[in-house]
Amino acid sequence: MGLAVSDELLGTFVPIIVYWLYSGNYILMGSFENYRLHTRKEEDVKNLVSKGTVVKGVLLQQTIQAAVAVLLFTVTRNDNTAALDVQPNFLVVVRQFLIAMLVLDTWQYFMHRYMHHNKFLYRHIHSQHHRLIVPYAFGALYNHPLEGLILDTIGGALSFLLSGMSPRISIFFFSFATIKTVDDHCGLWLPGNLFRVFFRNNTAYHDVHHQLYGNKYNFSQPFFVLWDRILGTYMPYTLKKRDGGGFEVCPSTDYKVD
Template sequence: MTTLPSAKALWSSIVSTHNPIAIDLAGTLLIQLLFWWLPCTLFLSLDTLLPRFSALHKLQPAPKQPTTADILHSIRICLRNQLLVLVLHSLLLLCTSSSSSSRAPAIRIDPDFPSGREFSTHILISILLRELLFYTAHRILHHPPLYRRFHKTHHRFTAPVAFASQYAHPVEHIAANVLPILIPPMLLGAHILTMWAFLAMQLVETSTVHSGYDFFGGAARKHDRHHERFDVYFGGIGLLDWALGTDERDGEERRKRE
């Protein structure tokens, strides 16, 4: 019963005693650690911790699996991309804070929690907007000249692993991974706690669909098909894939013909 009031008091104390830029940067890094690095590490550890379970649920056979060197290379590229985003994020916050504009910040850091109604509404709208932005950016990146220049990097992993979820050319990482998550909460003027919750959801989703395991209702299976076929499953939640016919509705028949 006292958990929520205590959490509210703690949050209010943090906001009143810390610089907003420090709160934004530190909180976002913590979300990355807990909801991307930790799940990716757990997925990668299944081979060692639960080898029989891992073998039973892996989508791709052993010969197709990336090598240890491939995975380490992927981790280095992910670190580079995250460092790039951290630098850009810091510059954006510094420019915004030094601006003479009287406009309210795009993401609010209020001492109060967002209301339940605001939180749920902003999360739902953000999910839908992110799907639109990500699907569009992803389809554009499959245009042959852009694919060869940018998106081919990500498709190096024909049998994806969780750490491949942020393995991308820097331009793709910003345009297709970061902006579709950042723009919706900014347009809504969302509370930073809402923004962090939305970011956490998207990080878990992307690490899961790239995990190479058949967990969570076939989400990873669908993304594996994208890495195999290149012309299906461009979205995240599947809404636009269903609406625009890129969801392999006749998947079984197609597989038989291949």
């Protein structure tokens, strides 16, 4: 039982620690002007919320997320305890990761899109996240608490339950999902970023969604662009070198769906 509790606690708190460590890494790289998607001036002028408020909002969401995770692990503990000493093989883990990724993407796409199309939900809930017109790393989870509960916490619980992963595997999955989400909001287009190699849903793709012209597009998060493609909300982009350094993300006007 001690090992089970350990895995459950790690599955609850490691992703939170990873969030701040990975965000801190991007804060240190924020001076890389040649790779920024927006200038520092744009970040200061366009964003409608202070960084202190963002930190408080993220910590509140993570507190709620941790409480729900502890409850979820407690409720499902009996189902997982017997399997703790049996290590799943690599293919099983890959399958669980893929299922969890698809479940999380599907849940977040439809909930996210609905929050944009329902005027009441957008005005009173989802607009809080869009106060960050120029996203940055540690603002990735800056949401209204109700949105954080619906999109992230419930979405994470569903991906955990439907994939059949153990608390131990969930440590790695949710840490990976956290890193991906932070990366999508980091505002930097760094060379050699492996997420750009394996995922079309990346920093620039999500940046389009935070801009006025892309507000009704690119709802998919955090992994694939599947649902945007299928349901016609996919907006491609081009990157242009900006005078003075960095890049500008522009909607592509000549893109044709394969």
